[in-house]
Amino acid sequence: MNxxxxxxxxxxxxxxxxxxxxxxxxxxxxxxxxxxxxxFDIAETTMLVNELKAIMAVYACRAK
Structure with a gap:
């Protein structure tokens, strides 16, 4: 994973x-x-989605 x-x-x-x-x-x-x-491979995509969700939680913008 990169x-x-x-x-x-x-x-x-x-x-x-x-x-x-x-x-x-x-x-x-x-x-x-x-x-x-x-x-992106599956691991990279999963990492990206998880990071995006964590960031959105900080900014109180809920991922749908």
Whole structure:
């Protein structure tokens, strides 16, 4: 697993705002890909989703 790659994607996604982050979480959890993470393996995708959810919890924006 490439944590640096996950961290870079995490930063890019978070810079898009809460609504977009929630959409990315929903899309990835539905089994679809989003731009910038097409080459992520399952472990990297899982790590990304978990990190996004943790960040959204801090900002009190609930992932759907």
């Amino acid at each position: 944590t640096q790659k996950v961290n870079m994607a995490l930063e890019a996604i978070c810079n898009t705002g809460c609504n977009c982050v929630n959409a990315v979480i929903h899309t990835l959890e539905s089994g679809y890909q989003v731009k910038g993470v097409e080459d």
